[in-house]
Structure formats: C-alpha cells, structure tokens
Amino acid sequence: MSENTTSTPLVSIITINYNQSAVTCQLLDSLQHVTYPSVETIVVDNASPDDTPEIIAERHPWVTMVRSPENLGFAGGNNLGVLHSKGQLLLFLNNDTEVEPGFLEPLVDVWRQHPDAGMISPRIIFYFSEGRNTIQYAGARSINPVTGRGSKIGFMETDTGQYDETRPTDYCHGAAVMVPLEVIRTAGLMPDLYFLYYEEHDWGEMIKRRGYSIYYCGSSRIFHKESMSTGENSPLKTYYMTRNRIIFMKRNRSRAQYLAFLLFFIFLSVPKNVLRLSRNREWDLLRAFGRGCRWHLERHRLQGDPVLAVEPDGSYRISRTPSTS
Structure with a gap:
C-alpha cells in the first residue's frame, strides 16, 4: 500500500x-x-x-x-x-x-x-x-x-x-x-x-x-x-434482501457457520416471516420472500x-x- x-x-x-x-x-x-x-x-x-x-x-x-x-x-x-x-x-x-x-x-x-x-x-x-x-x-x-x-x-x-x-x-x-x-x-x-x-x-x-x-x-x-x-417494504426489496442474505453467508462464512445459519434461517426465520406476512395479509411481500428462498433451490451458474x-x-x-x- x-x-x-x-x-x-x-x-x-x-x-x-x-x-x-x-x-x-x-x-x-x-x-x-x-x-x-x-x-x-x-x-x-x-x-x-x-x-x-x-x-x-x-x-x-x-x-x-x-x-x-x-x-x-x-x-x-x-x-x-x-x-x-x-x-x-x-x-x-x-x-x-x-x-x-x-x-x-x-x-x-x-x-x-x-x-x-x-x-x-x-x-x-x-x-x-x-x-x-x-x-x-x-x-x-x-x-x-x-x-x-x-x-x-x-x-x-x-x-x-x-x-x-x-x-x-x-x-x-x-x-x-x-x-x-x-x-x-x-x-x-x-x-x-x-x-x-x-x-x-x-x-x-x-x-x-x-x-x-x-x-x-x-x-x-x-x-x-x-x-x-x-420502497421501504417493496416486493423488490424483500426478494433481494432474502436472496442476497443467503448468498452473502455462503460466500463469506465458514462451512460450519453457513450450516448454522441455514438451520436458523429454515427453522426460525422462514416460519417467522411467513406468519408475520400472512397475518398482515402482505401477500405480495410473502410471494417475494418465497421467490428469494426458492432461488437457492434452483441451479444457477454465476x-x-x-x-x-x-x-x-x-x-x-x-x-x-x-x-x-
């Protein structure tokens, strides 16, 4: 430097x-x-x-x-x-x-x-x-x-x-x-x-x-x-915040840390978000959250x-x- x-x-x-x-x-x-x-x-x-x-x-x-x-x-x-x-x-x-x-x-x-x-x-x-x-x-x-x-x-x-x-x-x-x-x-x-x-x-x-x-x-x-x-709570923001949170953890944390994160995300974060968005009838945000999660189940070559x-x-x-x- x-x-x-x-x-x-x-x-x-x-x-x-x-x-x-x-x-x-x-x-x-x-x-x-x-x-x-x-x-x-x-x-x-x-x-x-x-x-x-x-x-x-x-x-x-x-x-x-x-x-x-x-x-x-x-x-x-x-x-x-x-x-x-x-x-x-x-x-x-x-x-x-x-x-x-x-x-x-x-x-x-x-x-x-x-x-x-x-x-x-x-x-x-x-x-x-x-x-x-x-x-x-x-x-x-x-x-x-x-x-x-x-x-x-x-x-x-x-x-x-x-x-x-x-x-x-x-x-x-x-x-x-x-x-x-x-x-x-x-x-x-x-x-x-x-x-x-x-x-x-x-x-x-x-x-x-x-x-x-x-x-x-x-x-x-x-x-x-x-x-x-x-927008503060737009579907676009919800989708990318969900998708990219997982990408970041995969790229920047150890395998053990990434596994711990996935367990937290699947068993705590996903149910919490589904319940909250359903209770508030924010169906567009719920669909965006689902798309952000589903992206990682698809095969992507980046x-x-x-x-x-x-x-x-x-x-x-x-x-x-x-x-x-």
Missing part, C-alpha cells in the same frame, strides 16, 4: 439514476456547493424505462452522463461508472442523498492519514427526520454468523455529536462510500451478482481479505432519503466477480474471475 502524498487527489463521485431524474438533480444541486477543489461527477442512467434522464445533463452540463443499455443493478451501474472515472479516489453516492459543502475534505483526510483505508463512509442522517438530526449510520457491527444480520451504530439516535470521531468499523454504508482506485485494482470491483443489497458488505469482505480496513468518518455528514428507489483491468492506453475494462455455480 503506497503512501498518500497527493494534496488534492481527484475525487470521482459516481451516482446511479433509475427513474428518478428529479431526485438526482437535487443531489447534483447540493454537489455544486462542494468546497473540495478537485472533483468530477459521473451519473450512470441505469436504462430508466419511465424517465427523462436528458434533463440531468441539461440542468447540470458539468456532469459526465453515462447511459447504460440495460439495468445493471446497483453494483453493475457503479462499476460502469468506474470505467468512465479518472479519480484517484472514488466516492459511490446514492442519488437519494444530499451533501454539505465541506463533506469531502474529512473523507480525503482519512484516506491521507490511514494508508490501510480501503473503504470510508461518512455519518449518515435521515433526510426527512425532524430537525435532520436522526442518525441512520455511524459505523456498523459485523454480520452475525448465525442470523446473517448486522446492525448499525447510532441507528435512530438523535445526533448530538456523540459520533464525531473517526474510527475503524466493520462495514461501510452503501449510500456513501469512498474507495481508493488502488484498492479496486487490488481487490476487484463491486460484486454484481447481488444486483441490489448486500453488495457493499460482500465488497467490504473482499477488501478486508486484501489487508485493508474500513473506516467511519464522523466529521463528514450527508443526508439520506431512505428507500426512494425500491459469472465470476468483476475485476478492473487497465488497457495499454490507460482506459479501463471489466474482466471476470472464474465463474461459480
């Missing part, structure tokens, strides 16, 4: 638009006031079927617009943005966030002060909370090897400055995470088999296995309009994880590790 000596490295901010041009423009409006002097912004439109993403470039001509011919999901869309980036540091930022003018400098400082920093996330505040002072994320605890669930530090607490420090943490938050380009070249791109949810946790495991650490930066703050893309390759002319392309079943 090289020493960080560049005073103002270029930061490439990458965000995904999917049927939310107005929301994306609100983020870009806030980014126009950023005080950090070396920034480029890349917006990847993920093949929005019911939107007019042209308005983004019309209102913000300083943005690099990338149009994907298909919906690549959260990870795939961000990886496409990486191919069009030039920065030494890459900040993956949800389009349903807004930022404070000085939020970037502390993140860059953490990278500069901690050569082992592989991922850095700021403090995240619920945008719609009263007074905008309710915490969504101030670091995270490791995902439990039995339940497959993690927890966020500070979640739903009133922000009174109790999490202003910078410290190592177990996981980043996918709504806002800075990753040095060097780390992506070493550990690989965001694993896109997930499509939505859990990909940042798996990516964090990949990066930690390469000897890097994850940091929470309490002196940087952004605001998150939670679940504007998928393409390998995406890896960033550098061409002789300095441009990037995506290659793949060997495929898995």
Whole structure:
C-alpha cells in the first residue's frame, strides 16, 4: 500500500439514476456547493424505462452522463461508472442523498492519514427526520454468523455529536462510500451478482481479505432519503434482501457457520416471516420472500466477480474471475 502524498487527489463521485431524474438533480444541486477543489461527477442512467434522464445533463452540463443499455443493478451501474472515472479516489453516492459543502475534505483526510483505508463512509442522517438530526449510520457491527444480520451504530439516535470521531468499523454504508482506485485494482470491483443489497458488505469482505480496513468518518455528514428507489417494504426489496442474505453467508462464512445459519434461517426465520406476512395479509411481500428462498433451490451458474483491468492506453475494462455455480 503506497503512501498518500497527493494534496488534492481527484475525487470521482459516481451516482446511479433509475427513474428518478428529479431526485438526482437535487443531489447534483447540493454537489455544486462542494468546497473540495478537485472533483468530477459521473451519473450512470441505469436504462430508466419511465424517465427523462436528458434533463440531468441539461440542468447540470458539468456532469459526465453515462447511459447504460440495460439495468445493471446497483453494483453493475457503479462499476460502469468506474470505467468512465479518472479519480484517484472514488466516492459511490446514492442519488437519494444530499451533501454539505465541506463533506469531502474529512473523507480525503482519512484516506491521507490511514494508508490501510480501503473503504470510508461518512455519518449518515435521515433526510426527512425532524430537525435532520436522526442518525441512520455511524459505523456498523459485523454480520452475525448465525442470523446473517448486522446492525448499525447510532441507528435512530438523535445526533448530538456523540459520533464525531473517526474510527475503524466493520462495514461501510452503501449510500456513501469512498474507495481508493488502488484498492479496486487490488481487490476487484463491486460484486454484481447481488444486483441490489448486500453488495457493499460482500465488497467490504473482499477488501478486508486484501489487508485493508474500513473506516467511519464522523466529521463528514450527508443526508439520506431512505428507500426512494425500491420502497421501504417493496416486493423488490424483500426478494433481494432474502436472496442476497443467503448468498452473502455462503460466500463469506465458514462451512460450519453457513450450516448454522441455514438451520436458523429454515427453522426460525422462514416460519417467522411467513406468519408475520400472512397475518398482515402482505401477500405480495410473502410471494417475494418465497421467490428469494426458492432461488437457492434452483441451479444457477454465476459469472465470476468483476475485476478492473487497465488497457495499454490507460482506459479501463471489466474482466471476470472464474465463474461459480
């Protein structure tokens, strides 16, 4: 890991638009006031079927617009943005966030002060909370090897400055995470088999296995309009959260831990969810939960994880590790 000596490295901010041009423009409006002097912004439109993403470039001509011919999901869309980036540091930022003018400098400082920093996330505040002072994320605890669930530090607490420090943490938050380009070249791109949810946790495991650490930066703050893309309790979210929870455990826990998780999931989690969703007559969510479980009973051959390759002319392309079943 090289020493960080560049005073103002270029930061490439990458965000995904999917049927939310107005929301994306609100983020870009806030980014126009950023005080950090070396920034480029890349917006990847993920093949929005019911939107007019042209308005983004019309209102913000300083943005690099990338149009994907298909919906690549959260990870795939961000990886496409990486191919069009030039920065030494890459900040993956949800389009349903807004930022404070000085939020970037502390993140860059953490990278500069901690050569082992592989991922850095700021403090995240619920945008719609009263007074905008309710915490969504101030670091995270490791995902439990039995339940497959993690927890966020500070979640739903009133922000009174109790999490202003910078410290190592177990996981980043996918709504806002800075990753040095060097780390992506070493550990690989965001694993896109997930499509939505859990990909940042798996990516964090990949990066930690390469000897890097994850940091929470309490002196940087952004605001998150939670679940504007998928809905708080949508069938889409239920399906991918169920499916991907199992994928994550299979890929990132020992065989014994994975077996313990499966026993917990089959005999406790499945009955609990079926009972809860049936009692509430949430039949669409129940069907989505069933599809997420059933996916693992089918035979799937998955393409390998995406890896960033550098061409002789300095441009990037995506290659793949060997495929898995």
